[in-house]
Amino acid sequence: MLSINAERFLADMEELAQIGATASGGVSRPALGAQDLQARAWLQSKFESLGLDYEQDGAANQFGTLRADVADAKTLLIGSHLDSVPDGGRYDGALGVLCALEVVRRLQESEHKLPFHLACVNFTDEEGTLMGLMGSRAVSGQMSADDLQNPRGGRSRLEAAMQRAGISDASILGARRSPDNLLGYIEVHIEQGTRLEQAELQVGVVTALVGIRMKRLTFTGQAAHAGTTPVNARRDAFLGVADFALRAHDLVLQKHMPGVVNVGEVAVEPGAFNIVPGQVTAALEFRHGSQEELDALEHDLLSLAQTVADERRLELEIDGLGEVRPAAMDVTLTRHIEAASEVLGLGHTRLMSFAGHDPQNMANIVPSALLFVPSVDGISHNPREYTPPQDCINGANVLLHTVLRLAENSE
Amino acid sequence: MLSINAERFLADMEELAQIGATASGGVSRPALGAQDLQARAWLQSKFESLGLDYEQDGAANQFGTLRADVADAKTLLIGSHLDSVPDGGRYDGALGVLCALEVVRRLQESEHKLPFHLACVNFTDEEGTLMGLMGSRAVSGQMSADDLQNPRGGRSRLEAAMQRAGISDASILGARRSPDNLLGYIEVHIEQGTRLEQAELQVGVVTALVGIRMKRLTFTGQAAHAGTTPVNARRDAFLGVADFALRAHDLVLQKHMPGVVNVGEVAVEPGAFNIVPGQVTAALEFRHGSQEELDALEHDLLSLAQTVADERRLELEIDGLGEVRPAAMDVTLTRHIEAASEVLGLGHTRLMSFAGHDPQNMANIVPSALLFVPSVDGISHNPREYTPPQDCINGANVLLHTVLRLAENSE
Numbered sequence: 001m002l003s004i005n006a007e008r009f010l011a012d013m014e015e016l017a018q019i020g021a022t023a024s025g026g027v028s029r030p031a032l033g034a035q036d037l038q039a040r041a042w043l044q045s046k047f048e049s050l051g052l053d054y055e056q057d058g059a060a061n062q063f064g065t066l067r068a069d070v071a072d073a074k075t076l077l078i079g080s081h082l083d084s085v086p087d088g089g090r091y092d093g094a095l096g097v098l099c100a101l102e103v104v105r106r107l108q109e110s111e112h113k114l115p116f117h118l119a120c121v122n123f124t125d126e127e128g129t130l131m132g133l134m135g136s137r138a139v140s141g142q143m144s145a146d147d148l149q150n151p152r153g154g155r156s157r158l159e160a161a162m163q164r165a166g167i168s169d170a171s172i173l174g175a176r177r178s179p180d181n182l183l184g185y186i187e188v189h190i191e192q193g194t195r196l197e198q199a200e201l202q203v204g205v206v207t208a209l210v211g212i213r214m215k216r217l218t219f220t221g222q223a224a225h226a227g228t229t230p231v232n233a234r235r236d237a238f239l240g241v242a243d244f245a246l247r248a249h250d251l252v253l254q255k256h257m258p259g260v261v262n263v264g265e266v267a268v269e270p271g272a273f274n275i276v277p278g279q280v281t282a283a284l285e286f287r288h289g290s291q292e293e294l295d296a297l298e299h300d301l302l303s304l305a306q307t308v309a310d311e312r313r314l315e316l317e318i319d320g321l322g323e324v325r326p327a328a329m330d331v332t333l334t335r336h337i338e339a340a341s342e343v344l345g346l347g348h349t350r351l352m353s354f355a356g357h358d359p360q361n362m363a364n365i366v367p368s369a370l371l372f373v374p375s376v377d378g379i380s381h382n383p384r385e386y387t388p389p390q391d392c393i394n395g396a397n398v399l400l401h402t403v404l405r406l407a408e409n410s411e
Numbered sequence: 412m413l414s415i416n417a418e419r420f421l422a423d424m425e426e427l428a429q430i431g432a433t434a435s436g437g438v439s440r441p442a443l444g445a446q447d448l449q450a451r452a453w454l455q456s457k458f459e460s461l462g463l464d465y466e467q468d469g470a471a472n473q474f475g476t477l478r479a480d481v482a483d484a485k486t487l488l489i490g491s492h493l494d495s496v497p498d499g500g501r502y503d504g505a506l507g508v509l510c511a512l513e514v515v516r517r518l519q520e521s522e523h524k525l526p527f528h529l530a531c532v533n534f535t536d537e538e539g540t541l542m543g544l545m546g547s548r549a550v551s552g553q554m555s556a557d558d559l560q561n562p563r564g565g566r567s568r569l570e571a572a573m574q575r576a577g578i579s580d581a582s583i584l585g586a587r588r589s590p591d592n593l594l595g596y597i598e599v600h601i602e603q604g605t606r607l608e609q610a611e612l613q614v615g616v617v618t619a620l621v622g623i624r625m626k627r628l629t630f631t632g633q634a635a636h637a638g639t640t641p642v643n644a645r646r647d648a649f650l651g652v653a654d655f656a657l658r659a660h661d662l663v664l665q666k667h668m669p670g671v672v673n674v675g676e677v678a679v680e681p682g683a684f685n686i687v688p689g690q691v692t693a694a695l696e697f698r699h700g701s702q703e704e705l706d707a708l709e710h711d712l713l714s715l716a717q718t719v720a721d722e723r724r725l726e727l728e729i730d731g732l733g734e735v736r737p738a739a740m741d742v743t744l745t746r747h748i749e750a751a752s753e754v755l756g757l758g759h760t761r762l763m764s765f766a767g768h769d770p771q772n773m774a775n776i777v778p779s780a781l782l783f784v785p786s787v788d789g790i791s792h793n794p795r796e797y798t799p800p801q802d803c804i805n806g807a808n809v810l811l812h813t814v815l816r817l818a819e820n821s822e
Contacts, residue, residue: 227765242653
């Protein structure tokens with residue numbers, strides 16, 4: 001049975017981890033910064049030394065393609081991203097690119113004849129130093145000219161990055177690809193959670209990437225002297241947010257699992273020891289696996305916020321701050337991943353991804369799939385992020401056999 | 412029965428309210444700023460036109476003294492402060508100085524022979540633009556050279572103010588007065604609360620100014636990905652603060668009334684939509700009438716914080732950030748105020764002051780008293796602060812008759 005060259009694969013992993021290496025053992029490679037550019041050059045040289053077709057598109061996505069000797073062959077994309085959060089870990093993103101690189105290389109040297117072109121892809125700025133999932137948004141046509149004017153990291157940072165990468169607004173928008181010549185997209189990623197670890201399973205087969213909705217809740221009461229205003233005569237906006245946050249978590253636990261909710265930031269006005277809070281703004285985020293589940297969760301959370309406001313004689317204002325739509329993964333691809341795991345004797349389970357990944361964009365234009373390998377203690381976006389070598393190897397082998405199954409089933 | 416000249420008193424009030432007047436109908440006279448200096452010059456000219464002994468001490472406190480024709484007479488101080496918070500109201504402080512001015516003037520023109528010197532005082536910086544209760548702290552010897560190096564408003568602001576007022580560190584510390592030649596201190600002030608208004612009473616006789624304790628509570632959990640970390644697997648520091656704040660208010664209502672508690676400022680780290688709060692710092696303040704009551708309240712609040720931390724698997728750190736000790740008012744003086752209110756047919760009640768005032772310092776060296784008149788809706792430190800004219804007049808008349816009763820009882 002074909003399997004990857006584990007030694008070579010782990011050596012690549014070690015080599016790549018030196019680029020942007022931090023003292024604490026992680027890597028810091030913000031998108032299109034100096035370290036990311038160095039990692040990209042490393043990947044390009046790997047592609048070129050293998051004799052793969054190398055291409056960088058208008059959004060600076062990199063492709064190394066093993067071309068099939070078939071007329072009108074479509075392309076199967078496999079990969080992930082090389083950029084990291086500032087002071088991040090070695091595995092998030094990099095693992096998926098290295099699995100894809102090794103799978104392409106193994107199939108090339110095994111002289112396996114594929115009925116499709118197989119391209120290893122490194123998507124630009126998955127982590128959002130610039131705008132988040134930028135490369136896959138561009139490729140899948142999920143980006144507008146307006147988006148480029150107001151990116152998450154600020155326009156001036158994006159402009160500097162575009163200049164360093166030799167791309168432009170126009171080239172990014174032009175990176176959109178027609179689904180007609182694409183077969184699908186498959187990504188290996190670390191779980192960034194503990195479900196696999198706790199279940200002692202090797203492979204997580206993602207059924208959907210959850211949708212995310214963000215709201216700003218503003219509770220307004222009456223700022224007051226914290227000495228002269230009796231406790232039972234106050235309209236304390238902080239107590240409103242406190243009450244809401246506690247009851248929102250209970251609500252999710254009782255009725256919306258495995259959905260999640262977070263009150264991640266709170267601003268208290270005027271904000272002094274001796275003044276009862278008059279206005280408090282809370283950043284609310286919640287996630288669930290489908291639009292229906294998100295709608296139900298949103299309804300319950302916002303009703304709760306209004307109930308709390310009414311009970312405490314507070315005014316409530318709710319601002320929507322955008323959303324990420326849930327993305328279902330392709331059923332056929334997920335079944336191939338499960339079958340490949342079986343062949344390799346690896347324990348697997350279906351689960352949802354509660355973090356965003358490039359397949360959520362790619363699923364808009366082509367059948368897409370995402371598979372997880374375990375993360376120790378679920379630590380992520382942190383230098384202590386760790387996945388044992390065997391789990392990394394498993395991920396690459398599952399990807400290899402998934403590609404092989406697709407090849408068999410396409411012939 | 413002697414009473415103040417209400418027309419003259421209200422005309423003074425109107426005239427003084429023009430100094431530092433704001434568009435919204437209040438006044439802005441931060442201590443020793445241009446407007447406060449103008450108000451002080453106005454008061455000095457009032458004193459001098461009456462032929463009172465005028466003195467400004469080393470802490471810039473102003474005294475206008477009606478001298479008794481008695482050997483070895485002591486001095487009774489009556490007054491308050493002319494400074495305001497930025498963009499404050501007309502009544503906080505100013506009312507007490509104007510009541511005292513009118514009482515001195517009325518007794519002077521009535522040729523009443525007092526057995527003590529009667530001094531109208533304007534204490535410097537009660538509101539804390541510079542350091543808070545500065546004038547009375549200096550007079551009562553509650554200030555150190557260190558305090559002057561680290562004032563609440565910053566050293567450079569204090570230095571500029573000292574230069575404008577022609578005072579120095581040395582002169583401020585030298586303003587300390589011996590209690591030997593002082594008889595007492597009595598102040599009229601607006602309530603800054605609604606207890607009198609709700610009870611439809613005209614006079615509040617303060618039994619004690621509450622003590623205040625300030626703590627910084629830091630709850631530490633684990634910052635985590637708000638998507639991939641299930642709700643029941645988190646150590647969310649914000650939920651700790653939320654739970655504490657709600658239960659702390661219930662605790663005070665059930666067990667420590669009329670004590671008060673406030674969580675007035677909260678800082679969430681890292682503070683993002685998609686990160687479970689890892690560390691949250693809360694500014695906690697609580698007030699009560701005696702050291703014993705404060706000790707009991709502190710014990711219960713800090714035990715509660717630890718209980719919440721334990722229940723939620725959080726670490727808790729508690730930092731003390733100083734305190735204001737409670738100050739009991741003089742029993743004999745408060746009885747004279749009650750008797751004076753009776754004579755005038757005014758409804759009165761005993762209560763505690765939950766805000767700080769100069770009598771809390773003066774009580775350290777001489778018998779001191781504080782009486783409140785109503786504030787509409789309890790609004791304070793705000794241009795909308797309002798006390799109807801008749802309530803202002805009542806305050807001045809109660810002060811007048813309290814002074815007369817003291818004179819009778821000293822003879």
